[in-house]
Amino acid sequence: MKLIVAPYDITYREDGNSVNIVLFGKDKDGRKVCLIDKGIDPFFYVQVDNESVIERIKKFAVTHQDREITVKDVEKVEKLISGKKIDLVKVICHLPRDVAKLRDGIKDAVLQTYEFDISFTRRYLLDRDITPLHYCNFEAKEIKSSFTIPTYEIESYAPTEEIIKDLNVMALDIETYAKEYNPEKHPILIIALSNMKYKKILTWKEIPAEHVEVCDSEADMLLRLAEILREEDPDMITGYFSDGFDFPYIVRRSRALGITLELGADGKGFRIGRGNESEVSLLGMPHIDIYKLVRKTVGMQLETYTYKLDDVANEVLGEKKHDVDLAKLGPAWDVHDKKLLKEFADYNLQDTDLTHRLFERLYPNLEEMVKIVGLMPYDVNRMAFSQLVEWFIIKQTKEFNEVILNKPVSQEVTGRKLERLKGAFVFKPTPGLYKDLVVFDFMSLYPTIITSHNLSLSSLRTGKKTYVNPDNQEIWFGDKPGFVATILERIITTRMKLKRELRKNPGDAMLKARIATLKLLANSFYGYLGFYAARWYCFECAETTTAFGRHYIQKVIKQCGENGFKVVYSDTDSIFISLGKKKQDDAHSFVEKINEKMPGLMELEYEGYYPRGIFVSAKDDSGGAKKRYCLADEKGKLKITGFEAVRRNVSQIAKEAQEHVFDLILNKHDEKSALTFVKKMVTDLKSGKVPSEKLIITTRLSKPVKEYDNVGPHVAVAMRMIERGENVGAGTMIQYIICKEGKVIRDKAKSLQEVDEGEYDPTYYIDNQLIPAVEKIFEVIGYSKEELLGEAKQTGLGSYFG
DNA sequence: TTAGATCGGGG
């Protein structure tokens, strides 16, 4: 019969001495199905120096745990390694686990072995061009199986370009008795589940909240959770840091309670992957940890310095979590404080709601990565960028008939780690206040250098001067398109095509996500080429990339000068110029002129116009500070880089003051008001009327309190919190305010509970928070620290425009 | 200065 299925999970099963691929997915009618592809052969390649070795390999066998492992067959194949022909022998095995054993037995008798560590299921998808989440036409017949869903045996298949929509995704979140991660000791108290159409709070004490279902015991609650997941049967499950907390906790707690959760297509429940960090899977129901997706997709663009759900949801969705004190959950549970427990139950459900909405928001990015890399969403969710790049390259090896290069052995890794790259070029700014700034930047500088100069392992030549790395005359790259440079070019051109489409449909969120994902992937290539564990590692390629980067930016800086633009600042791929007497149009024409001479895909872009900008001096007064500036655009929006206003560990008052000073100076052009404002703040602080919430300093305890030799303010506060019986350990965020009493800073620090309004130490907040945050800014416009403090007479300002 | 350890997220 004919089936149109979008696969979203995969595994394999041994069947005697052969192996079957098992796919899970959803058909066009919304029915979950299992598809079995029988008799897929695992294999690896060897390079031999002598034909007679092939016959020996064919007869080779090892015994392992009473089972004789034999070679199923051998086959001569011709492939390419970095574009060069190579004769190889394909060694076909019976079972995936035989591959390592046979390779170990053979490797010393042959020149080289390849592709012995490529995951069987991943290879299946790539070799067959079956892209997860995309519908595939199958001819299949229904068969009996041990799986809990209808199972079919694949007879033939034909992939399509159509992607599945409307997946049913369930978000889950648990609340436990205590913060301490101890599933043997602390019970799970509440479990919340939600998606668009289903909301549920499971618990085992009566709580008067909506959607609550009270179970008889914790064990019953967990069994009921399994039942709900079976009944609702979502396509995917999601949570926030659920790989690291919720699911491992459920698994270990179930074990401690002696119960079995029958879940997944095989009924075997959650499986914890053993790694440095755990990961949890459910057969046939991909588990997406949104925390990992956040870090990979929008993490860099977020202003928040933490990836806590509260901060991320606040910034991405514009919604804060309920304000509850989770330290009170355990005690409230003990005394069955229904009113308080209701708050925790609501909070729990809200967490799943935020998680679900984050999933909805970020799913297009995951979908795009799946489309590009061709692996399952579960894997793509957890792969580091180097891995995504590598598997993207691996996917293309089939078309290019290239051999997948081996991972470096530990000796190679050691050597690679010693290689140091020379970084980017930075033009230090002259501290000052500037007007009419224009910023240029190179569109995808490193990726376009790699493609435009064909920087690939396969095109790398040494010892001859032809096509030159500007810094190293011994390295050059041939004209024949290299493998990695070619496939990177495809990513960049696809992205450019999508960008043109976006101009026609500016509101298309899906298109935006695709473009952003392609950018992330393209930008990862440079890092990948210099990443010690990369299969296609090429130090010379990475080194030449930054060399060309420095070369081109310096060339443009020079041309700026020749064309009457004053360069204020430059870092890596961007140049800040002040227009002076020139107009924005002149800057646009300049960019066009530059681009006429740029090779390949390289392109300088006009990033924007900023009426005002400020650059400050470095802390050590060694000149202008790198990566510390603030620009104001035509709408008055501030672009703050590197300052306290965008960093943690600083009180709110210092951050607010900094932002306000920037606004007054850059947007209102009112330096006097800025000075008055800071002076007023000094007075306010001195008078004791600044509210405590603006004075809180947050520091994280990095280890248990006892292990600190140097007792800093946060440690002193933590010690007293412990004395009061609060649960404080490594990782706890300590919030404190510096108060008047005491001689040293650790005695002056008080926790929020200990402090009264107005008890803070004005001197500390003036000298150590406020002034350092604004001092360098005022220095630029000619005011000294003393003037800010009202201790000196104002000196002449003069002209401070740079 | 370098090597080794810890941490992130989560109650």
Next chain:
DNA sequence: GTGTACGATCTAA
């Protein structure tokens, strides 16, 4: 599952 993160930041040697 033909696998075992990673990069930043702190501490100890």
